[in-house]
Amino acid sequence: MNTSRRILTRLLVAGVLILTLPSPSPAGLREEPGDANPNLLQNGDFSKGTEGWKFNAHFKQGKAEADPAVSHDGKPSVRIENFTPDDSHLSQVVPVKPGTRYRLAGWIKTEKVIAGPENPKSNAGASLGVRAAFLISASVNKTQNWKRVTRDLVAVDQKEIDIGPRLGIFGGTVSGVAWFSDLTLKEVGPVKR
Numbered sequence: 001m002n003t004s005r006r007i008l009t010r011l012l013v014a015g016v017l018i019l020t021l022p023s024p025s026p027a028g029l030r031e032e033p034g035d036a037n038p039n040l041l042q043n044g045d046f047s048k049g050t051e052g053w054k055f056n057a058h059f060k061q062g063k064a065e066a067d068p069a070v071s072h073d074g075k076p077s078v079r080i081e082n083f084t085p086d087d088s089h090l091s092q093v094v095p096v097k098p099g100t101r102y103r104l105a106g107w108i109k110t111e112k113v114i115a116g117p118e119n120p121k122s123n124a125g126a127s128l129g130v131r132a133a134f135l136i137s138a139s140v141n142k143t144q145n146w147k148r149v150t151r152d153l154v155a156v157d158q159k160e161i162d163i164g165p166r167l168g169i170f171g172g173t174v175s176g177v178a179w180f181s182d183l184t185l186k187e188v189g190p191v192k193r
Contacts, residue, residue: 037187038186039184039186040096040186041184044182045181046075046076049076050064050065050066055089057086058173061083061084062167063083064088072107072109072181078180078181079177079178080126080166080167085116085117086174087170089165089166091163092164094160094185095159095160096161097187098158098159099157100187100190100191101153101188101189103188104153104163104185105148105183105185105186106165107147107181108147110125113125113140113178115172119171125141126141126167128166129163131162131163139169152188
């Protein structure tokens, strides 16, 4: 092989290596596993209000709606409000692959979120979670500014999960208001065995 061809081959190999290396994340932002994967939630940014989401309040004392007056970093939010202690949530059924790990993430802001009288020491609050599986992110209580929460999930043999934001949990009702913004559900990768 002549010298110019060898140099060209080395440059091409170096270019391929550079293209495959992960790019550094912007200052202050940490890239998480699965960030490059698509968001599996439909209307997770709430740009279409609550379209694609189903609302349920256990005691029928809550409501959910888009709140154009409150945004997070310029992105829309949806508000869930419990007028009296309740377990209210928005959810949608999302197809998943068995044997795969997922990360549910989003932003939550709260106002006067307090536990119901049946369990005043409950940690229930505003969270993201899986319906009927008792899996939720950390709860945000009282009055808090925007907080990012995450919850890793594993689809063991499920082909779909019912997932979304909630105010309260089964057995832990709360009253107050919570805003949710920029929700994502992304595949992280196969479960390591």
